Amino acid sequence: MVNKYELILVIGQSGAGRTTVIHILDDQGFDTLDNVPVHLIPQVASTDLVDKPLAIGLDLRSKSFSLQKLMKEINNWKTLSKSRVVILFLECSLEILIKRFSLSRRPHPVSGENNLELSIKRELKLIAPLREKADFVLDTSNTSPNELRLKLESIFPLANNRNIQIMVQSFSFRTGSPTGIDMIFDCRFLKNPNWVEGLKDLNGTDEAVKDYLNKDKSWTPFKKNLLQMISIIIPAFEREGKSYLSIGLGCTGGQHRSVFVAEQLYNYLLDKNCDVKILHTILQK
Numbered sequence: 001m002v003n004k005y006e007l008i009l010v011i012g013q014s015g016a017g018r019t020t021v022i023h024i025l026d027d028q029g030f031d032t033l034d035n036v037p038v039h040l041i042p043q044v045a046s047t048d049l050v051d052k053p054l055a056i057g058l059d060l061r062s063k064s065f066s067l068q069k070l071m072k073e074i075n076n077w078k079t080l081s082k083s084r085v086v087i088l089f090l091e092c093s094l095e096i097l098i099k100r101f102s103l104s105r106r107p108h109p110v111s112g113e114n115n116l117e118l119s120i121k122r123e124l125k126l127i128a129p130l131r132e133k134a135d136f137v138l139d140t141s142n143t144s145p146n147e148l149r150l151k152l153e154s155i156f157p158l159a160n161n162r163n164i165q166i167m168v169q170s171f172s173f174r175t176g177s178p179t180g181i182d183m184i185f186d187c188r189f190l191k192n193p194n195w196v197e198g199l200k201d202l203n204g205t206d207e208a209v210k211d212y213l214n215k216d217k218s219w220t221p222f223k224k225n226l227l228q229m230i231s232i233i234i235p236a237f238e239r240e241g242k243s244y245l246s247i248g249l250g251c252t253g254g255q256h257r258s259v260f261v262a263e264q265l266y267n268y269l270l271d272k273n274c275d276v277k278i279l280h281t282i283l284q285k
Contacts, residue, residue, distance in 0.1 A: 006053040008156065009074070011060065011130050012090030014109050014123060015100045017140040017148065018057045021090060024149045025055040025156070027243050035059045038070050053156075060109075060127065067129060074133070088155070089134035093141040094120055149241045164238050166269060166276040167246045170204070170262040170283075172254025178281065181248040183233075185226065187257040191216050194256060203283055204259025213260050226261075227268055234274065254282035 008025070010018050019034060026032040034057035058070075077085055092100075097120050101108055108119035110126070131137060136155055140148060171178050173188070193199040193209050202209050213219055230247075237245055247265065251257035259280050269276040 007077070007085045008053065008055040009085065009087045010055055010057045010090065011087060011127070011134070012138075013092055013097065013120070013127070014060075015097045015104075015120075016090035016092040017143075018090055020140075020145060020148065021088070021138075021152065022055060022057045024145070024152055024241070027241060028149075028153065028156075030055045030156075033057065038066075038073060067126065071129065071133070086136070087130070087134040089131045089137045091124075091131070091137060091139055093139075096141045146241060163275050164234060164242055165244045166234070166274055167244070167279065168249070168262050168266045168269070168276060169246065169279045169281060170249045170251075170254055170258035171281040172252065172258070173250045174252055175254070175282070177250060178248060180246060182246045184248040184250060185261070187249055187251045187261045189218055189222075190251075190257045190261075192252065192257065194253060199256070203255050203280075204257065204261075205263060209256055210260060213257065223264060226265065230265065230269070231272075254280075259283065 008030070010021055010025075012018060022032050022034045029052060031052045031054045033054070036056050037059055060070075074085070074087070094117065098116055101116055101120075108116055108123070110119045110123040138148075138151060138155070143151070169178060169181065173186075177184055190213055193202070193212050196212060199209055199212060204210070204213075234245065249258040249262040249265070259282075262278060262280065266276060266278040
């Protein structure tokens with residue numbers, strides 16, 4: 001289990017996916033820094049980590065790069081830092097690296113070779129001592145981002161790993177649905193309290209409106225299916241690495257039905273210990 005004082009150095013072959021790994025670790029709850037030059041290691045090492053483990057992608061492309069200097073800095077870091085330092089080495093097959101560099105049309109950072117294959121082999125030979133020193137070696141050949149995420153989760157499980165963040169939002173179809181909503185539920189099939197005497201000026205958080213909508217014969221089966229579907233969707237999204245989910249509930253005016261349903265869903269998710277927030281678009285204007 002990764003504790004909050006752990007430092008992870010992400011090193012490896014050029015094109016093996018260091019930036020992708022840093023992004024995945026960031027999504028999983030790590031503080032992250034990428035493209036950190038070797039000479040800045042002592043400054044970063046002197047920083048006290050408080051809340052989260054830190055993953056750092058080291059940039060080995062500098063013209064002043066020295067393997068001996070890097071090895072020395074890592075040893076110093078382990079001595080100076082209060083954190084446990086872990087080295088994650090990324091590697092990839094020669095064939096896949098050639099394909100990646102050919103598709104990107106970017107030159108390999110190891111200079112002095114006119115042949116891509118020779119450049120890759122030369123770099124691997126150069127950084128071989130880092131591989132031997134690594135705590136974990138991860139082969140990214142033929143690995144999708146989701147597979148890579150699952151591998152990283154198994155290597156570095158966080159005790160405080162973030163659940164998916166959920167936003168429940170009510171809105172009015174009359175003014176238009178909000179942008180960036182992942183899924184929208186239309187609540188206009190429920191009876192409209194707007195046409196009931198004494199309810200027009202209330203909203204979906206008021207007891208009289210809730211009592212009225214709870215008596216709607218369509219509400220109970222809809223609620224059952226809605227909550228069942230949400231309970232399936234959220235774990236599935238988490239398995240796919242999604243860190244944020246927005247759910248929109250709309251009705252004509254955004255005052256009664258959508259607010260009522262949004263509150264019901266919000267309270268259900270709270271009871272399930274989800275990381276959820278609620279926004280009533282019309283009521284907050």
